[in-house]
Amino acid sequence: MTNEDYEMIEAYMNNELTGDDLQQFQQRLSADEEFAKEVNLYGFINDNMKTSIQHQTQRQQLNKTLTQLGNQHFKIQKEKSKIVSFNRFKWLAAAAAVFAIIISVYLLTNQNQLSSQQLYTEHAKYNSISFERGNTDSALLIPVKFYNSKNYAAAIPFFETYLKQYPANTEIALTLNICRIETGLYDNAINGLDSIIAKQNAFLYQAQWLKALAYLKQDKKEECKNILEQIPPEADTYAEAQSLLKRLK
Amino acid sequence: MHPDNKYIQALIENDTVVLNEMYSKYADKIKWMILKNNGTEQDAADIFQEALLSIYDKAVRNEFQLTCPLEAFLFLICKNKWINELNRRKNSRVTITDTGGFIIADDVKKQAEDCLLQEQRMELLEEKIKEMNEGCKELLRLSWSGKPLEEVAQILKVSYGYVRKKKSECVAALMKLMKQSPQFNILKWNL
Numbered sequence: 001m002t003n004e005d006y007e008m009i010e011a012y013m014n015n016e017l018t019g020d021d022l023q024q025f026q027q028r029l030s031a032d033e034e035f036a037k038e039v040n041l042y043g044f045i046n047d048n049m050k051t052s053i054q055h056q057t058q059r060q061q062l063n064k065t066l067t068q069l070g071n072q073h074f075k076i077q078k079e080k081s082k083i084v085s086f087n088r089f090k091w092l093a094a095a096a097a098v099f100a101i102i103i104s105v106y107l108l109t110n111q112n113q114l115s116s117q118q119l120y121t122e123h124a125k126y127n128s129i130s131f132e133r134g135n136t137d138s139a140l141l142i143p144v145k146f147y148n149s150k151n152y153a154a155a156i157p158f159f160e161t162y163l164k165q166y167p168a169n170t171e172i173a174l175t176l177n178i179c180r181i182e183t184g185l186y187d188n189a190i191n192g193l194d195s196i197i198a199k200q201n202a203f204l205y206q207a208q209w210l211k212a213l214a215y216l217k218q219d220k221k222e223e224c225k226n227i228l229e230q231i232p233p234e235a236d237t238y239a240e241a242q243s244l245l246k247r248l249k
Numbered sequence: 250m251h252p253d254n255k256y257i258q259a260l261i262e263n264d265t266v267v268l269n270e271m272y273s274k275y276a277d278k279i280k281w282m283i284l285k286n287n288g289t290e291q292d293a294a295d296i297f298q299e300a301l302l303s304i305y306d307k308a309v310r311n312e313f314q315l316t317c318p319l320e321a322f323l324f325l326i327c328k329n330k331w332i333n334e335l336n337r338r339k340n341s342r343v344t345i346t347d348t349g350g351f352i353i354a355d356d357v358k359k360q361a362e363d364c365l366l367q368e369q370r371m372e373l374l375e376e377k378i379k380e381m382n383e384g385c386k387e388l389l390r391l392s393w394s395g396k397p398l399e400e401v402a403q404i405l406k407v408s409y410g411y412v413r414k415k416k417s418e419c420v421a422a423l424m425k426l427m428k429q430s431p432q433f434n435i436l437k438w439n440l
Contacts, residue, residue, distance in 0.1 A: 001421070003414075003417070003418055003421070006417040006418065006420065006421040007413065007414055007417045009417065010413060010416060010417035010420070011413070014398075038424070041424055041427075042420055042424065044370075045374060045420060045423060045424070046393070046420070047310075048310070048370075048371060048374065049374070049378075049389070049393040050393045050395065051309055051310050052306075052371070052375075052393075053390065053393045053394050053395075054393075054394065054395050055309050058263070058309075059302070059305065059306075061263050062260060062263045062302070062305060063298070063302060065263055065265055065268060066268070066298045066301055066302070067298065069265075069268055069269055069272045070272075070294040070295075070297065070298050071294075072269075072272070073272040073273070073276045073294075074276065074280065074290045074291070074293055074294035074297075075290045076290055076291045076294050168263065199265075200265070200266065201263075201265035201266075202265050
């Protein structure tokens with residue numbers, strides 16, 4: 001097999017062969033078994049990689065849903081989620097958790113003096129995003145970078161553009177709404193979160209939790225409490241919701 | 250078409266409600282089979298999830314038509330995957346004779362084998378792509394992303410003729426890498 005042979009195969013795959021060239025190609029295909037095998041493998045690679053790359057985002061979304069459902073239907077530890085791992089530095093997270101416990105013990109004794117703003121700052125823990133397996137969509141690299149460095153205003157337009165193309169990517173939609181809450185675009189955030197909630201999918205509880213935080217940040221305590229009360233015990237955000245609820249009461 | 254094809258559709262559409270129903274219906278049986286054969290719940294969850302993803306992969310390639318109840322097919326896929334995993338862990342041959350109470354026709358067995366074979370082929374393919382040089386990786390990724398080669402040429406600031414020539418060279422190099430792998434021949438490409 002020569003380079004020219006492979007160029008012919010590529011042209012054949014793109015339906016670019018005509019007349020004599022096409023006829024010769026087809027003759028060789030039926031007469032030369034080795035050649036036919038090469039053409040088959042070439043076609044296999046082309047077709048399958050096209051499908052893989054073009055369904056990459058959709059497959060990641062499905063994987064996310066399945067991980068969530070797996071967590072609900074099997075007794076397993078939640079940190080084993082496969083695709084996106086938040087908490088890049090686990091020891092830092094652990095230290096933060098210890099710190100949070102100390103703070104909450106301290107605050108429980110002083111809870112009456114807390115403003116909504118303070119409560120918001122303590123409960124709104126937005127983790128940075130990191131993607132494993134190296135197959136991050138390149139269109140997300142810039143906004144994720146902004147988001148991770150807390151430059152929320154800069155990230156918003158990129159996420160919005162991305163979502164126009166991939167409206168089904170709920171994880172990014174959630175991230176966009178975090179940016180909106182952080183930059184004070186509350187109405188946009190609540191509208192965005194409501195449409196995620198309406199889908200009743202695996203991101204429902206995350207969306208409800210964020211909506212509660214959006215109200216809290218605006219000092220709308222009643223609305224905030226209403227949402228928190230809707231978060232059921234099976235939700236992964238239940239513990240956080242209950243702890244905030246206690247402090248609001 | 251079998252009525253359980255609605256579950257295949259739910260995988261394609263990422264329909265959480267229907268997928269949740271599927272987990273409720275089928276997860277227990279898979280859990281039971283894996284727990285009985287030296288696995289944990291985590292293993293069961295992973296195997297179940299991977300099996301669904303490999304069915305999804307077949308389905309988006311329009312290569313999948315369910316001809317039996319999904320439960321039987323899923324059980325078979327999970328069982329075969331679990332045997333592979335046990336073999337990998339223990340480095341010895343393991344068999345599981347449990348059929349889960351399903352009577353499975355030969356064509357369904359063949360379909361399940363194809364599904365796993367396809368998955369292993371894709372793993373080999375993706376592993377070999379990683380070994381290629383950056384230039385080829387970039388060019389191939391762009392050309393497979395659905396963009397016409399003319400546009401790929403513009404992005405890479407080279408001529409159309411060059412892209413086409415280079416692409417075929419890169420695929421040829423990839424094929425060579427794959428064929429050098431000891432796994433290549435077990436994966437029955439030419440059937």
